[in-house]
Amino acid sequence: MPSFPDVDAMNAPLEQLQTGFEQALVIAFGPELAGTDPMLGPASNPKFGDYQSNIALVLAKQLGQPPRAIAEQIIHHLALSDICHPPVVAGPGFINLTLKASYLEEQLAVMHSDRRLGVPRAKASKRVVIDFSSPNIAKEMHVGHLRSTIIGDCLARILEFQEHDVLRLNHVGDWGTQFGMLIAYLKEAYPAALTTSNALELGDLVTLYRQAKQRFDQDEVFREASRQEVVALQAGEAITQRAWQLLCEQSRREFQRIYDLLDIKLTERGESFYNPLLPAIVSDLERLGLLVEDQGAKCVFLEGFTNREGKPQPLIIQKSDGGYNYATTDLAALRYRIQQDQADWIIYVTDAGQANHFAQVFQVARRSGWIPEDVTIAHVPFGLVLGEGGRKLKTRSGDTIRLQELLNEAIARARADLEARLQEEGREETEEFKAHVAEVVGIGAVKYADLSQNRTSNYVFSYDKMLALQGNTAPYMLYAYVRVQGISRKGQINFEKLTQNPQLSLVEEAELVLAKHLLQLSEVLEQVSTDFLPNRLCQYLFELSQKFNQFYDGCPVLTAAEPLQVSRLALCDLTARTLKLGLSLLGMQTLDRM
RNA sequence: GCGCCCAUAGCUCAGUGGAUAGAGCAAUCGCCUUCUAAGCGAUCGGCCACAAGUUCGAAUCUUGUUGGGCGCGCCA
Structure with missing residues (x-):
């Protein structure tokens, strides 16, 4: 087991460019520009370079100068020659930046030596409660639980990787009439x-x-x-x-x-857990003067919500028969998570249809003063799972689809694909191999298909699409990983023993493109943990696979002479480790052969 | 009626106020004596639903309109 330096490494070029720009802005235009966002981002088109800053356009009015002149002054003071080629002012005042091969080589070496692939830990570790999956006792898990379970698990994995203190709660429906x-x-x-x-x-x-x-x-x-x-x-x-x-x-x-x-x-931790805490919710709301009795039920009348008659809508806290509603349980759970679990963040991963419910519960909690300023509460909504006709996904007879059956079907189809392929190629594999590959591919396909879409829109479920071997699918990415393992087998390369500090030399365009993409991992994870959109990570991994395949196509590894071979092996290793990490954060396994 | 979400290529979808809006699939055409062709390259494909507004600049922000989905008093 090689020893990895257990320190935070930062491999995001963006962060370093940012610092350079902030300094240049102050030198060029004075201290009042300290802390100005330099508007840096990836170039809109590769022909412009790797990154671009739009700050000159933003400052034009404020400084009373034409944007191109501002851009010229900024690049005059930019001290980024270690990182990129001389910046270029283009168009109305964009500043285009192209990273130097030498910089990329250094950064990749840092990434290579780091077990975390250069991904920093969270600056401040938060206590995070993430509420997801939540099936009902005495009912079967069905397709409706699929997205919450997969998306919630993915977000939990990413936050855990950043070393937040994550409590994954299954708020099962284990109580009620x-x-x-x-x-x-x-x-x-x-x-x-x-x-x-x-x-x-x-x-x-x-x-x-x-x-x-x-x-x-x-x-x-x-x-x-x-x-x-x-x-x-x-x-x-x-x-x-x-x-x-x-x-x-x-x-x-x-x-x-x-x-x-x-x-x-x-x-x-099901609903029943909070049962003893419900009377206190009622009495506390009563004491706060928020509770109103209406038609025998105890309610809080909401601000900004009206019913069909245009009157303020109530949130029912205690039914006229004395029973409690799920709103009451959710209030009790919220309070418990803040007071007992000491949560800094509380994340609910449920379908978009519950947006109103959560907005209402959060409003009542807020008006009651139960949510401290430094506690962040978020409903992370997602759209419905639809069948290929665009209607809600059902079986042919109109029943909801059981999750177990759905997963079995995905595995069975992956298995059939594999067997057809084995026959075509005249390969023989053990039963164990076939069962394992089918499971990893089938389950991975279901997860990846779901996570690769923007969660806010409805999701059209299709076995054929998720198991397709081409395109933005699980099998495509698993195959890219398998290709690296193929190199390792064929060349008898043990990547774990690959030299600690491989000398990289990026020559071919495909190598540079792959290198730049590898270095964006931190930026992507940072973004996903901010906006809770796993599809961005999927997009990154898909592009990584594409770029690796282009490299694989044009840059022979095992037949390359030294020192090129070590460099290319390091690119392979970094790609494989990045894919494995990225896929694991999506909740997916990888395969050495498929 | 009110609220929330959505509308981008034939289909499924990305898109962070910035340059000529991108992928994948499908279709058409190429590339295996070379690390698994489950791959790579190329072609074709656009009124970013519509209309105003804000802005130096809008698919992106605001408002309105149309179309679709979901929800709206004692289920969860």
Whole structure:
């Protein structure tokens, strides 16, 4: 195991250019320009160079000078000759910058020697609560849980990598009136399960739910029994409690199968956890004078929300029958996460349809003074999963699609693809190999397809597209990684033992392009952790794969003479490590062969 | 009716107030005696829904219009 310097390395060229510009601005135009954003960004077109600054255009009015003249003065004072070629003023006053090969070579060497590939840790580690996945007990996880689970896990992984202190919470629906019905049915149909442990394997909770619902709809006596069970559950009555436990345990086992398959870790803390805290929410709101009784229900009337009649809309805190709503639970959870979990950030990853609900809950919490100034709360919304017809994704018979089946299908299709390919190429592989590749490709495809879209828009689910071998897909990226491993095998190269400080020499255009892209990793991760848009990371990894494939196409590695070979091996190694890290942050595994 | 989200190439989508708006797929045409061609190159494809406004500069910000999705009092 090579020893990596355990220090923060910064490989983002942007940051260094930024500093140079800030200094030049002060020297050229005086100290009042200290701290001015130099408007640096990637060049809009590669022919202009690598980066551009638009600051001259911005300052034109303020300084009363033509933008090009300002740009000339700035570049006159820029001390960036170590980093880039002489800056060029172009068009109306853009300053174009092109990085020097020597600079890229140095930076890549730094990146190569760093276990974190030059990605800095967060300047201040925050306590982050991220609430995602959240299926309902006694129901199956379905396609509706897919995006929350995948996106939430990805964001958690990125924040964890930045060394924030992340608490991943699974806010499962384990409480509510539907449990009365379920428990009543359990007592009626499977009484042995309540007294003898493991007397019953509740194979299919969906069927149980359906049968219970049917009884509930048809039988008045059963309905009354169900209501009694809700009361008994609230009161903590032993047998009822046991039935509830049984349901929760069974669901938990089924959820865990899916989380294992998806490689997702979560701490379960369901709605029931906050149950004892609900009365205090009501009494505290009452004390604050926010609570109004209306038609028997205790409500907070909201600012900026109106109902169909144009009157202020209430948020119901306690129903007229004394029961609580999910808004109450969410308020209690919010308060607990701030006070007990000591959260600095609280992130909710749920569908966009809940935007109103969260805006309302946050408003009430804010008006109650429960959210300190330094605590940041964010709803991270995402769009619906649609079928290829553009309608909500359903099975042919109109049922919602079970998540387990969806994942199985993706794996099965990946397997079929692989087997067809093996036959075509006359390859023989073990069952173990085939099963593993199919799982990594299938699960990776489902995750990548979801994450590679801007989460705010609806997402059209298509097995064919996510498993396509070309384009912005999981298989394409996995293949780029496999190609590097191929080089390693063929040339018997152990990348971990590749010299500590490889001498890089970037000659070919494809090498320069790849090098520049590799060095943008930190910038991309920084951005994703700010705007919570994983598709930006996907885009980066896709472009990295493309650029690697172009390099692979035009720059032979194993047949290259020294010192070029070491340099190219280092580029391969950096690409592979960047892909592996990036994909792992998306929650994806890599393969050495496929 | 009100609120939130969305509208960019035939399709699926990127796009950070900046230069001639980009990918992928599909279509058409090339490239395997050379590290896995699951690859690479090229061609074709645009009224950034519409209209005003702000700005030196708008796909991007504001307002309005049209079209679509989601939600809106005792489910979560």
